Amino acid sequence: MLSITDLTAGYGKLTILHDIALTVPAGQFAAILGPNGSGKSTLLKTLVGLTTVERGTIRFDGQPIAGRRTETMRGLGLAYVPQRENVFKSMTVRENLLLALRGLSRQEGVAALDECYSLFPVLKDRRPQCAGSLSGGERQMLAIALGWLAQPKLMLLDEPSAGLSPLFVIEVFRTLRALCDTGITLVVVEQNARSVLRWCDYAYLLREGQIAFQGTAAELLADEETVKSYLGVKMTRKDAAPA
Ligand SMILES: Nc1ncnc2c1ncn2[C@@H]1O[C@H](COP(=O)(O)OP(=O)(O)O)[C@@H](O)[C@H]1O
Numbered sequence: 382m383l384s385i386t387d388l389t390a391g392y393g394k395l396t397i398l399h400d401i402a403l404t405v406p407a408g409q410f411a412a413i414l415g416p417n418g419s420g421k422s423t424l425l426k427t428l429v430g431l432t433t434v435e436r437g438t439i440r441f442d443g444q445p446i447a448g449r450r451t452e453t454m455r456g457l458g459l460a461y462v463p464q465r466e467n468v469f470k471s472m473t474v475r476e477n478l479l480l481a482l483r484g485l486s487r488q489e490g491v492a493a494l495d496e497c498y499s500l501f502p503v504l505k506d507r508r509p510q511c512a513g514s515l516s517g518g519e520r521q522m523l524a525i526a527l528g529w530l531a532q533p534k535l536m537l538l539d540e541p542s543a544g545l546s547p548l549f550v551i552e553v554f555r556t557l558r559a560l561c562d563t564g565i566t567l568v569v570v571e572q573n574a575r576s577v578l579r580w581c582d583y584a585y586l587l588r589e590g591q592i593a594f595q596g597t598a599a600e601l602l603a604d605e606e607t608v609k610s611y612l613g614v615k616m617t618r619k620d621a622a623p624a
């Protein structure tokens with residue numbers, strides 16, 4: 382679904398990512414882990430055309446997309462959920478969702494909204510509420526729902542669990558796993574390695590703009606020392622237990 386080779390990219394003349402190679406098969410839940418400033422967000426921004434690509438290729442669903450305009454990505458089936466500014470705060474939850482349904486017939490819209498409320502039940506309760514007054518977790522669910530309503534093949538999410546209560550962290554990952562199980566491919570940037578490794582299939586550890594290590598979630602959970610040495614986090618037995 383996504384294949385990146387030899388990618389070097391950054392902001393203007395400032396190179397941040399060096400020789401990134403990464404492959405995400407269809408239906409996989411992949412995580413990009415790494416300390417603050419390691420280039421995780423830059424990698425997602427690069428995938429949607431928001432940075433300067435110096436060299437390398439990015440193929441999405443068989444097509445080269447490096448250098449394409451950001452506005453065209455959604456139409457190709459790629460949804461990007463940024464870390465901040467990912468909902469319209471002055472509109473209600475329902476208005477946010479209706480905006481994402483533009484272009485559908487009334488019947489399709491009603492069906493999509495029904496499915497949305499069953500995947501994201503918290504949004505049903507919050508329908509009339511202004512998005513700006515939602516809790517962090519509720520807002521994150523709305524942001525994910527807005528991406529999902531575009532019927533993407535691949536969703537890119539930047540730190541969906543950042544700043545959320547432990548219960549909502551689980552809720553967000555449970556929802557992402559459910560989306561993945563419907564066939565959507567996921568690339569999720571996370572600083573919270575311990576949590577996401579319990580839900581994802583495969584993970585890449587980014588350090589100083591390079592892929593320092595990669596493996597299946599099971600391999601990384603079993604290899605505490607490696608994760609600790611690359612990320613500086615301690616994996617306790619409790620964290621490593623299956624969800
Ligand atoms: N718009 C930008 N212009 C220039 N440098 C940036 C910009 N955004 C991020 N950077 C730099 O790129 C590096 C990686 O940042 P980022 O991708 O946000 O890391 P992460 O998401 O892993 O915390 C940092 O050194 C950061 O200062």
Ligand SMILES: [Mg+2]
Pocket residue numbers: 421422423539
């Ligand atoms: Mg970031």
